[in-house]
Amino acid sequence: VRGYTPLLNTAPHSQERSSYGLTDEQKEFQKVAFDFAANEMAPHMAEWDQKEIFPVETMRKAAQLGFGGIYVQPDVGGSGLSRLDTSVIFEALSTGCVSTTAYISIHNMCAWMIDTFGNNEQREKFCPDLCLMEKFASYCLTEPGSGSDAASLLTTAQRKGDLYILNGSKAFISGGGDTDIYVVMCRTGGKGPKGISCLVVEKGTPGLSFGKKEKKVGWNSQPTRAVIFEDCAVPVINRLGEEGQGFGIAMKGLNGGRINIASCSLGAAHACVQLARDHLLVRKQFGETLSNNQFLQFRLAEMATKLVASRLLVREAATALQDGRPDAVSLCSMAKLFVTDECFNICNQALQMHGGYGYLKDYAVQQFVRDIRVHQILEGTNEVMRMIISRNLLTEL
Amino acid sequence: MHSNRYCNRIIVLPFSVLLEIRVKPDNSGVVTDGVKHSMNPFCEIAVEEAVKLKEKKLIKEVVAVSCGPQQSQETIRTALAMGADRGIHVEVAGKDYETLGPLQVSKIMAALAKKEDAQLIILGKQAIDDDCNQTGQMTAALLDWPQGTFASEVSLDGDKVKVVREIDGGLETIKISTPAVLTADLRLNTPRYATLPNIMKAKKKKIANVKPADLGVDLTSRLEVLKVEEPPQRQAGVKVETVEDLVGKLKETGRI
Numbered sequence: 001v002r003g004y005t006p007l008l009n010t011a012p013h014s015q016e017r018s019s020y021g022l023t024d025e026q027k028e029f030q031k032v033a034f035d036f037a038a039n040e041m042a043p044h045m046a047e048w049d050q051k052e053i054f055p056v057e058t059m060r061k062a063a064q065l066g067f068g069g070i071y072v073q074p075d076v077g078g079s080g081l082s083r084l085d086t087s088v089i090f091e092a093l094s095t096g097c098v099s100t101t102a103y104i105s106i107h108n109m110c111a112w113m114i115d116t117f118g119n120n121e122q123r124e125k126f127c128p129d130l131c132l133m134e135k136f137a138s139y140c141l142t143e144p145g146s147g148s149d150a151a152s153l154l155t156t157a158q159r160k161g162d163l164y165i166l167n168g169s170k171a172f173i174s175g176g177g178d179t180d181i182y183v184v185m186c187r188t189g190g191k192g193p194k195g196i197s198c199l200v201v202e203k204g205t206p207g208l209s210f211g212k213k214e215k216k217v218g219w220n221s222q223p224t225r226a227v228i229f230e231d232c233a234v235p236v237i238n239r240l241g242e243e244g245q246g247f248g249i250a251m252k253g254l255n256g257g258r259i260n261i262a263s264c265s266l267g268a269a270h271a272c273v274q275l276a277r278d279h280l281l282v283r284k285q286f287g288e289t290l291s292n293n294q295f296l297q298f299r300l301a302e303m304a305t306k307l308v309a310s311r312l313l314v315r316e317a318a319t320a321l322q323d324g325r326p327d328a329v330s331l332c333s334m335a336k337l338f339v340t341d342e343c344f345n346i347c348n349q350a351l352q353m354h355g356g357y358g359y360l361k362d363y364a365v366q367q368f369v370r371d372i373r374v375h376q377i378l379e380g381t382n383e384v385m386r387m388i389i390s391r392n393l394l395t396e397l
Numbered sequence: 398m399h400s401n402r403y404c405n406r407i408i409v410l411p412f413s414v415l416l417e418i419r420v421k422p423d424n425s426g427v428v429t430d431g432v433k434h435s436m437n438p439f440c441e442i443a444v445e446e447a448v449k450l451k452e453k454k455l456i457k458e459v460v461a462v463s464c465g466p467q468q469s470q471e472t473i474r475t476a477l478a479m480g481a482d483r484g485i486h487v488e489v490a491g492k493d494y495e496t497l498g499p500l501q502v503s504k505i506m507a508a509l510a511k512k513e514d515a516q517l518i519i520l521g522k523q524a525i526d527d528d529c530n531q532t533g534q535m536t537a538a539l540l541d542w543p544q545g546t547f548a549s550e551v552s553l554d555g556d557k558v559k560v561v562r563e564i565d566g567g568l569e570t571i572k573i574s575t576p577a578v579l580t581a582d583l584r585l586n587t588p589r590y591a592t593l594p595n596i597m598k599a600k601k602k603k604i605a606n607v608k609p610a611d612l613g614v615d616l617t618s619r620l621e622v623l624k625v626e627e628p629p630q631r632q633a634g635v636k637v638e639t640v641e642d643l644v645g646k647l648k649e650t651g652r653i
Binding site: 025035069 | 471474475478590591592593594597598599600
């Protein structure tokens, strides 16, 4: 099986391009992430996909390096880094395995939500284990009846003394069934976003069960299941923030999540440009290497240009979010929209350049294509991104 | 008294190497402008060994030294992120850096070892870009210290060091006194990844700047590079029909 050769051995200069404009410290973070991706992830990415393995040990190794709570505060075990540092790290890790990196980013998002909106007891109870990946987390917002229309969710949480009784189900939950901590958006009040609260539900709670493991086109190194609540009793002390704040918490989590997902798409596109380039230099037809073919040269140039443009947009959005700029939400949505679309096209074109070989699972390019296809759908579809951006544009004074 | 003495200070010498080799058009050397550098893999192993010895509390301080232009500081920072305590950057730039070879580096190391009162110097056995495999040995000779080269196992015992060396015939175990020079071979250890917190802590660790002249070292090279050439391009093979043809061809080209 012709596996995916780690980038480090082939093109240091392409790695270097992705480090332009970074501080020395960020270059160090990036180097660790690239090394980890090449040594610990890339050699296994095909097997994890084909055998649907959730690589717990590898993720725990990543957590030992500080990747479990990258933007969680250090006092509860996090690395306390910026959104830009985080983007750089996920972009690099993604070159080793998109699916696993994407899960790590979801885990990070959940850890951040507890760190930021939890009280000290909650932060101290949950964050240290999450940062070390002693425990894994899942983000539960989507339901069978509410995807894009997230605020219409139906899972109820009825207050009974010092407990909430949860009833309902969540769909498409990444990690669902294998993870330990569920950050659940549920309805404690009336209709709409203001009736939604955020609860932390621990695996093993009576009344918490899971649907069948979904069979997916990609993201196969993470299990996806429905999460079902049947009179599931959760202590009130597990609520993050006040009643009615849940939707806001969920959306703030997603701003960062969108940058992370876009960063994962970047890593895949980076890897695919590399793979395409290498293939063009080796494959011969009509008496010469494909790299002499002008159409393919131009196509490769377009791919590389869109990759650089995408990278700049993601990093700008990350900086805006870190600095709390007023345009941060728009930028995060723009980054997610533009980058997931462009990077999918880049990976898809890279597959095309491989000809028939691109369609074989022996070659890594098809896995990058399959894995990042879903980035255009989850964490808010690219259609919803347009809703957010246009709303911001049209309500500007 | 002597047997209770333990090592105070190790100096490691992580070198950065070119990741991509292209010969200059005028055959005078290889292109270094804009080519990415990275810590020499054997030096990573050396740094790891030093940090491990510190973690075992057998030595007190690890100092990472690198000789070269500004970008050598990156290599030192990587060593600091792996656990070295402080760094020394010996500034060598421009023409001096182009002609910097093992003899000059070992003179610098010898001077620093005396200045820092080091008990152990650990280096990678060779740099993967020039493959010289000389710096460790020359440093030991200049200092008149014992050397344990191609180390695949190192253990400290009081003021002695037991070194298992990888040699052509197999493995050789020697015991040498400190102060000593060791060079790391591939199987000595597996270097750790720097962790994110350690990378941030490394920012606060000190890197001192030193000039070779301050150490009284003369950098003049005694070597002159006449020419650098790529290895010959691989020629196409020849297909033959029968075994007799094959034997004939091999005899023809003087292979048998």
